[in-house]
Amino acid sequence: MTSQDSLTSIAAAxxxxxxxxxxxxxxxxVSPGSRSAPxxxxxxxxxxGGRVRLHVRIDERDAGFxxxxxxxxxxxxxxxxxxxxxxxxxxxxxxxxxxxxxxxLVVISAxxxxxxxxxxxxxxxxxxxxxxxxxRFAVDVAAGDSPQRAVETxxxxxxxxxxxxxxxxxxxxxxxxxxxxxxxxxxLPTAAGHGVFHYDAGPQAFDLPAAPLDLPERRTxxxxxxxxxxxxxxxARAHGLPLLAEPSSNARFGPNSVGPYRLLLEHFGSESTSPxxxxxxxxxxxxxxxxSALLARESVESAIxxxxxxxxxxxxxxxEVPFESLPELAEFAGRxxxxxxxxxxxxxxxxxxxxxxxxxxxxxxxxxxxxAAVWAHSRGQLxxxxxxxxxxxxxxxxxxxxxxxxxxxxxxxAGIDGTVATATGIALGSGRETTLLLGDVTLLHDAGGLLLGxxxxxxxxxxxxxxxxxxxxxxxxxxxxxxxxxxxxxxVERLFGTPHTVDISALAAAYGVGHVAVSTTAELxxxxxxxxxxxxxxxxxxxxxxxxxxxxxxxxxVSGAVGKVLTAG
Numbered sequence: 001m002t003s004q005d006s007l008t009s010i011a012a013a014x015x016x017x018x019x020x021x022x023x024x025x026x027x028x029x030v031s032p033g034s035r036s037a038p039x040x041x042x043x044x045x046x047x048x049g050g051r052v053r054l055h056v057r058i059d060e061r062d063a064g065f066x067x068x069x070x071x072x073x074x075x076x077x078x079x080x081x082x083x084x085x086x087x088x089x090x091x092x093x094x095x096x097x098x099x100x101x102x103x104x105l106v107v108i109s110a111x112x113x114x115x116x117x118x119x120x121x122x123x124x125x126x127x128x129x130x131x132x133x134x135x136r137f138a139v140d141v142a143a144g145d146s147p148q149r150a151v152e153t154x155x156x157x158x159x160x161x162x163x164x165x166x167x168x169x170x171x172x173x174x175x176x177x178x179x180x181x182x183x184x185x186x187x188l189p190t191a192a193g194h195g196v197f198h199y200d201a202g203p204q205a206f207d208l209p210a211a212p213l214d215l216p217e218r219r220t221x222x223x224x225x226x227x228x229x230x231x232x233x234x235x236a237r238a239h240g241l242p243l244l245a246e247p248s249s250n251a252r253f254g255p256n257s258v259g260p261y262r263l264l265l266e267h268f269g270s271e272s273t274s275p276x277x278x279x280x281x282x283x284x285x286x287x288x289x290x291x292s293a294l295l296a297r298e299s300v301e302s303a304i305x306x307x308x309x310x311x312x313x314x315x316x317x318x319x320e321v322p323f324e325s326l327p328e329l330a331e332f333a334g335r336x337x338x339x340x341x342x343x344x345x346x347x348x349x350x351x352x353x354x355x356x357x358x359x360x361x362x363x364x365x366x367x368x369x370x371x372a373a374v375w376a377h378s379r380g381q382l383x384x385x386x387x388x389x390x391x392x393x394x395x396x397x398x399x400x401x402x403x404x405x406x407x408x409x410x411x412x413x414a415g416i417d418g419t420v421a422t423a424t425g426i427a428l429g430s431g432r433e434t435t436l437l438l439g440d441v442t443l444l445h446d447a448g449g450l451l452l453g454x455x456x457x458x459x460x461x462x463x464x465x466x467x468x469x470x471x472x473x474x475x476x477x478x479x480x481x482x483x484x485x486x487x488x489x490x491x492v493e494r495l496f497g498t499p500h501t502v503d504i505s506a507l508a509a510a511y512g513v514g515h516v517a518v519s520t521t522a523e524l525x526x527x528x529x530x531x532x533x534x535x536x537x538x539x540x541x542x543x544x545x546x547x548x549x550x551x552x553x554x555x556x557x558v559s560g561a562v563g564k565v566l567t568a569g
Contacts, residue, residue: 006144009176010183013038014045016108016147016174021051023155025079025106027070027429029055029063033083035123036110037180040081050192055428056456057421059448060087064094065418066449068105069425072408073381077104077158078425084111085123088130093417098169099134101227101412102311104158105169107131113143113177127173136168143177166309202380203230203250203403208238208326211335215239218334219268220278221344222256223291224249226411228283230403231305233257235280235326240336242344246287247375247384247393248409256341257399258348260355262288263558267347267566270299274343278302280333281320284312286411287394295319303332312412347562352398354561358554359396359521365540366550369521370466372396374437377528378405381430383423385438386414388473389466393437395554416442420449420463427459433532434459440467444502450511450535462528463513463537467504468544470497480548497544508537517541 007015016039020028028043030036046052055070057063063080071078082088088109098105112124128140137157139150150172160167208231224232224245232251236243244261245252258264268276276294279302285291295302296319304320315322323329359369371392374382382405384390390409408426410419419442427434443465452458474480474496483492493499508515514536518524527538 013042019151060090065421073429225283225285232282380433472544
């Protein structure tokens with residue numbers, strides 16, 4: 001393109017915005033900056049025209065995770081716009097999560113023109129390929145060139161339209177040359193109303209044909225990991241098999257679902273009278289070591305339902321045999337005998353009763369009790385933070401008879417980064433009531449996610465914070481035994497517990513967020529039932545000192561109850 005044919009920055013930005021809109025982008029998160037100004041102005045024009053909704057965030061890390069949440073809840077590509085320099089690098093955590101969870105996150109990074117690179121110009125660095133293998137596609141568009149083809153190709157890649165490629169993040173690096181502002185005489189178009197871009201009624205149960213009677217009876221279990229979907233429940237029910245479903249599978253419901261399943265696996269181990277023979281995996285299981293041990297058992301054959309390419313593992317690196325069709329998977333799974341399913345359901349009921357009994361005997365709130373309460377009262381959308389929160393729900397959350405909420409969690413890399421921002425994006429994308437369960441360290445790590453600029457859309461978001469003044473999960477791992485031994489003094493508490501004395505009520509007030517403190521599950525139940533408008537933090541104050549002992553008591557009670565049931569059977 002000659003200099004005479006070169007596009008102005010505003011003209012190029014308008015082409016880029018039109019390509020984004022034509023490719024299905026309806027939400028863009030904008031972080032302010034000068035080099036990205038042409039895109040900001042073009043997006044403002046599109047928003048006034050009713051074609052896109054903008055969300056402004058001053059922190060690029062939170063902008064990235066907000067866009068991630070928007071893409072999750074709308075099931076459509078969402079974009080995030082930044083200026084040049086370190087602003088782009090702040091998106092890396094969200095891009096990494098989007099990569100491993102196959103979320104169509106579109107990074108639009110503004111850049112200096114080529115003539116400024118290598119000169120020491122302000123906020124100028126190498127931005128192309130900054131995200132490496134974490135993006136499906138990255139393209140550099142020179143200043144003055146049309147970005148249309150680049151944006152179109154990026155959206156094909158982001159949405160999984162490229163052959164044998166799962167959805168995921170992409171980067172379009174747009175160089176802009178001065179002037180960066182609209183021409184004299186340009187102005188915003190006539191305002192038009194905003195349409196409702198997305199509304200999701202949540203996961204719906206459905207039926208599959210009953211397993212053919214000529215299928216062999218096998219001691220198979222259906223394991224539903226993250227993002228398995230309701231198909232896992234339908235498959236287990238159709239084949240008469242026990243369903244072991246993680247909370248974010250969106251399959252933890254139905255007559256075959258077993259609640260505290262991870263505490264039952266040892267009762268169906270290789271030394272038991274009824275050992276598990278086969279495992280059928282839907283989605284990605286990430287939450288517990290007993291499940292990981294089950295999938296690693298040499299004596300257990302395993303398969304995974306994989307109708308489309310996935311992002312979370314490389315072909316040939318796992319033991320499970322992949323099946324693309326349900327009929328083929330049915331041949332592998334077989335069907336369960338009535339005795340096999342009943343043994344699991346009876347053991348599950350006994351385990352749930354024993355677990356509930358232990359929790360009922362605790363005077364104050366604790367992690368598993370909070371997880372159970374949040375799960376029981378969930379409606380609309382539920383977001384589960386990493387660390388103990390999602391594991392507490394997995395342990396103590398009794399399966400529902402039918403799906404009553406859509407469950408989200410950042411399980412791609414299972415970090416605590418951007419959890420508040422992700423939940424905010426999820427709530428804004430759907431317009432539905434949303435509850436977030438997370439720990440105090442996760443909240444503090446993303447306290448900036450609470451910041452919404454004046455006039456920005458405010459979601460209906462209930463943030464339940466399990467505040468035990470530090471990180472409790474390490475006490476349940478090997479580090480807890482190291483601390484109990486006293487061999488390392490206070491090092492474990494300092495390095496892993498990370499104790500703090502932050503006043504969460506003051507933090508909430510600083511960001512204009514409502515706050516209520518509770519200390520019992522009864523008080524929590526009242527808070528969870530309260531009408532929700534806007535944002536509020538429900539702080540559940542607990543003591544983590546006895547958490548290791550509580551889990552030991554739960555395991556002992558469940559083991560005894562399940563042992564009696566299986567022996568009687």
